Amino acid sequence: MSRFQVIAAICALAVGVIATPMLTHTKRQNVGEATYYYPGEGACGYYNTSDQPVLALSVDIWNNGEYCMQWVELTDPATGVTQYGQVVDECQGCDSTHVDLSPSLFESLGAPLSQGVISPLDWQFA
Numbered sequence: 001m002s003r004f005q006v007i008a009a010i011c012a013l014a015v016g017v018i019a020t021p022m023l024t025h026t027k028r029q030n031v032g033e034a035t036y037y038y039p040g041e042g043a044c045g046y047y048n049t050s051d052q053p054v055l056a057l058s059v060d061i062w063n064n065g066e067y068c069m070q071w072v073e074l075t076d077p078a079t080g081v082t083q084y085g086q087v088v089d090e091c092q093g094c095d096s097t098h099v100d101l102s103p104s105l106f107e108s109l110g111a112p113l114s115q116g117v118i119s120p121l122d123w124q125f126a
């Protein structure tokens, strides 16, 4: 290898190491909690109802609606139940990894609404 090739190889390695976490950022598994809310007209600009599997993301992750209409995979580690919900709104009062679910999505994870919160809850963009 010439000196240039060695430098190029080191640079490629460095870029790979630095770029990997950024590429996997949105695919990472988040551990948070879930509550429920009654959807209506969401911040993504669509109207959804309580019987649809939709959710709101925290202000931290919202990023100007970057994930609007994307699907999220949610798993309750206590029961192993996995469900999918679509991002339609922003949750003002949510901590970073806290997701706010429609009542039907919350219940489909196996928890009664009276439970109020599912914690921990594992989720990631599908």
Ligand SMILES: *[C@@H]1O[C@H](CO)[C@@H](O)[C@H](O)[C@H]1NC(C)=O
Pocket (backbone or CB within 6 Å): 046, 047, 048, 052, 053, 054, 086, 088
């Ligand atoms: C939410 O509402 C929009 C607009 O009506 C619709 O396209 C979308 O399919 C709804 N999401 C779900 C999960 O029902």
